[in-house]
Amino acid sequence: MSEELLAKAKKVLNDNYQDGGFTIPSKGLYPFQWKWDSGFIALGFAHYDVAKAKKEVETILNAQWGNGFIPHIVFHTETDTYFPGKDFHESSLHPKSSKEYPSTGMTQPPVFGFILEHLYRIAEDKNDMLAFIEKHIDKVFNNHMYFYENRDIHKEGLVYIYHNWESGTDNSPIWDDIWKTMNPPEYTFERRDTTHVDAAQRPTKREYDHYLYIIDIAKKYNYDDKAIAEHSPFLVQDPLFNTMLIQSNASLIRLYELLGGNEDITALLREKQALSISGMNTKLFNEDLGAYVHYDLRQGKQLPYICSSSFTPLYSEVPDAIKAERLVSTMLERFGGEDKYLCASFDPTHERFNPRKYWRGPVWINVNWMLYQGLKNHGYNELASRIKNDSIELVKQNGFFEYFDARKENPDAENSGYGGDNFSWTAALLIDFLL
Ligand code: 2M8
Numbered sequence: 001m002s003e004e005l006l007a008k009a010k011k012v013l014n015d016n017y018q019d020g021g022f023t024i025p026s027k028g029l030y031p032f033q034w035k036w037d038s039g040f041i042a043l044g045f046a047h048y049d050v051a052k053a054k055k056e057v058e059t060i061l062n063a064q065w066g067n068g069f070i071p072h073i074v075f076h077t078e079t080d081t082y083f084p085g086k087d088f089h090e091s092s093l094h095p096k097s098s099k100e101y102p103s104t105g106m107t108q109p110p111v112f113g114f115i116l117e118h119l120y121r122i123a124e125d126k127n128d129m130l131a132f133i134e135k136h137i138d139k140v141f142n143n144h145m146y147f148y149e150n151r152d153i154h155k156e157g158l159v160y161i162y163h164n165w166e167s168g169t170d171n172s173p174i175w176d177d178i179w180k181t182m183n184p185p186e187y188t189f190e191r192r193d194t195t196h197v198d199a200a201q202r203p204t205k206r207e208y209d210h211y212l213y214i215i216d217i218a219k220k221y222n223y224d225d226k227a228i229a230e231h232s233p234f235l236v237q238d239p240l241f242n243t244m245l246i247q248s249n250a251s252l253i254r255l256y257e258l259l260g261g262n263e264d265i266t267a268l269l270r271e272k273q274a275l276s277i278s279g280m281n282t283k284l285f286n287e288d289l290g291a292y293v294h295y296d297l298r299q300g301k302q303l304p305y306i307c308s309s310s311f312t313p314l315y316s317e318v319p320d321a322i323k324a325e326r327l328v329s330t331m332l333e334r335f336g337g338e339d340k341y342l343c344a345s346f347d348p349t350h351e352r353f354n355p356r357k358y359w360r361g362p363v364w365i366n367v368n369w370m371l372y373q374g375l376k377n378h379g380y381n382e383l384a385s386r387i388k389n390d391s392i393e394l395v396k397q398n399g400f401f402e403y404f405d406a407r408k409e410n411p412d413a414e415n416s417g418y419g420g421d422n423f424s425w426t427a428a429l430l431i432d433f434l435l
Contacts, residue, residue: 002392002434005392005395005396005430005434006157006430006431006434006435008427009044009400009427009428009430009431010048010401010427010431011435012400012422012423012424012426012427013041013044013045013424013427013428013431014357015027015422016041016422016424017052017373018076018077020059020076020077021055021056021058021059022038022055022056022059022060022074022076023037023038023041023045023052023424024424025037025402025420025423025424025425026315026402026419026420026421026422026423027194027420027422027425028080028081028196028420029082029196029197029402029419029420030420031077031079031081031082031289032073032074032075032076032082032406033059033060033063033073033074033076034072034073034078034108035060035070035071035072035073035074035107035108035109036108036109036111036168036244036366037424038056038059038060039057039111039112039115039139040111040115040133040366040369040424040425040428040429041056041116041176041425041428042054042057042080042119043054043115043119043122043426043428043429043432044425044427044428044429044430044431045428045430046118046119046122046123047122047432047435050123050125050128050129053119054119054132056232057112057119057136058136059076060074061112061136061139061140062098062100062101063098063100063101064098064139064142064143065094065096065097065098066096066097067096067301068139068142068143068144068145068146069096069107069122069143069146070112070143070243071091071098071103071104071106071107072103072104072106072107072108072165072166072211073089073104074101074102074103074226075101075102075103075172076101080201082192082193083189083190083191083192083193084189084206084212084215086102086103087174088215089102089103089104089105089215090105090219091104091105091223092113093101093105093219093222093223094189094222094223094224095222095330096269097223104153104165105218105219106162106163106165106166106215106218107161107166107189108165108166108168108319109142109167109168109240109241109244109245110147110241110244110245110246110248111244111253112140112143112163112248113140113144113247113248113250113251113252114244114247114250114251114299116133116136116137116140116251116252117251117254117256118432119132119133119323120133120255120258121131124135124418129342130259133255133259134259137252137255137256137259140248140252141252141256141265141269144245144248144249144252144269144272145278147159147245147383150225150226151225151229151299152416153229153348155275156275156279156283157272157274157275157276157277157278157279157280157285158237158242158276158279158280158283158295159237159241159242159245160229160235160236160237160297161234161235161237161238161241162214162218162228162229162234162235163211163214163215163218163232163234164210164211164214164233164234164282165211166238166241166242167238167240167241167309168241169212169240169307169308169309169345169359170188170203170358170359171203171207171357171359171360172307172309172345172346172359172360173305173307173346173350173352173353173360174294174303174305174307175234175352177303178233178234178236178296178298178303179207179210181211181233181298181299182213182233182234182331184209184210184212185213185425186209187209187212187213191205191208192217195419196420197419197420198418200356200357201356201357201358201418201419202357202358202419203358207322211336213233214232214233214234215232217231217232218232229277230299233298235288235296235297235298235318236294236295236296236297236298237283237284237294237295238294238309239280239284239292239294239299239309239310239312240309240312240314240367241295242276242279242280242284243280243292243312243313243315243316243318244312244315244370245272245276246276246277246280246317246318247315247316247409248272249269249272249273249276250316250317252269253266253269253273254269256269265335275370277316277317277318279297279320280292280313280318281318281323283295284302285323286302286360288304289291289304289306289310289330290308290326290327290329290330291306291311291326291327291330292309292310292311292312292313292318293305293306293310294309305346305350305352306330306334306346306347306350307345307346307347307359308328308335308343308344308345308346308367308371309367310330311327311330311343311371311374312332312367312370312371313327313374314327314328314371314374314377314378315370315373315374315377316373317375319378321378322362324378324380328380328383331343332383334347334348334349335347335348335406338408339407340406340407340408341363341390341393341394341404341405341406341407341408342363342367342368342371342383342386342387342390342406343363343367343371343387343406344361344362344363344406345359345360345361345362345363345364345367345403346359346360346361348361348406351435355405355406355407355410355412356405356413356418358403358410358418359403360417361406362403362404362405362406362418362419363390363391363394363403363404363405363406364402364403365391365394365395365425365426365429365430366425366429368387368388368390368391368429369391369429369432369433371384371387372384372387372388372391372433375387388433391429391430391433391434392430393428393435394416394417395426397416398415398417398419399415399417399421399422400421400422400423400426400427400430401417401418401419401420401421401423402417402419402420402421402423402426403417403418403419404417404418405418
């Protein structure tokens with residue numbers, strides 16, 4: 001059975017691979033290369049087609065800007081089946097944007113440090129992979145420095161995101177509090193996502209108005225980081241984003257050590273790492289909730305909600321044993337009932353939970369993969385296995401969907417897989433789970 005599933009997963013990835021040397025997340029819905037998707041996709045390919053794994057990473061890193069920034073979408077091809085496309089984003093407004101690759105002017109979680117280390121773990125020919133890593137690692141390091149130099153405005157080791165799309169968790173209920181502080185114009189535009197997927201599983205039109213408005217503000221300042229930090233109505237320190245930076249820092253340190261030399265770089269990374277870990281624990285941990293939460297820099301306060309991002313610091317050295325234990329009990333208490341698959345993307349006990357709508361409740365395989373790694377690293381082997389088995393079970397029963405209903409008994413639909421079908425990171429990470 002798992003052979004069959006594995007073969008299907010490979011087919012999904014192979015079918016989504018494009019001639020330009022990158023893989024789309026899902027046909028129709030997402031026709032370009034996305035930053036964090038491409039990291040997870042490379043990990044899947046690494047198990048059976050190393051050339052494609054390397055190409056995936058190489059292609060996105062080629063689109064890096066002169067200041068180290070890596071964009072969230074790279075528009076390698078022309079198509080109007082996605083909105084908003086390159087004409088709306090206009091990355092050329094930024095003086096250091098790539099002249100060759102049009103992209104968005106926002107980023108996504110820093111995935112490539114730890115992805116490079118996983119590629120090395122999986123590779124049979126370690127020397128060959130090390131040579132690949134040596135060629136590309138400085139780009140990833142420069143990307144981390146871009147974050148620390150431009151987005152850590154209080155020099156506390158925590159970097160900000162200025163758009164909900166930068167978080168990757170696009171319409172999380174966490175952002176509802178921020179939308180209340182804004183009143184964007186009613187934009188006129190043609191939605192494309194809802195021509196591919198049931199609108200009940202996607203963000204609302206009004207939410208899209210907010211998304212577009214923040215981009216318009218950033219564009220007004222030519223995507224200048226300082227101006228964005230000053231003017232964006234959305235400015236948040238996200239526990240998932242910062243965890244991925246920290247976990248990627250740790251991987252970079254180990255990889256640079258493996259390569260030899262580079263003492264100045266590793267010393268700098270260690271310094272940043274210590275600051276970031278302490279920032280996470282002092283500013284983003286919420287004692288009452290027993291979880292990490294988002295910090296709204298605009299309003300100067302924590303956003304006191306628990307979502308799956310709240311547990312992802314387990315995928316790093318951020319929580320000590322006591323905090324790790326707290327996270328696990330919060331997860332089990334609120335998200336871990338026997339009637340549920342782990343791990344819902346938003347607190348199932350909260351009124352804002354919606355089991356079918358995108359990042360407002362459904363289970364996502366990429367977050368599950370990080371939680372699995374984290375639980376294992378912190379010694380919670382049984383819970384780690386539960387998350388892995390739940391992920392495999394959801395795909396086996398429903399197919400390679402973008403997200404899944406966390407309820408084991410689903411009264412609303414026969415199939416508990418939602419959003420895009422034949423979804424690349426679901427396939428890629430399933431391969432890693434199975435092998
Ligand atoms: C979703 O986001 C895009 C915008 O970036 C969209 O809804 O159009 C998110 O789930 C994001 O995390 C993901 O990277 C992207 C492609 O899979 O889709």
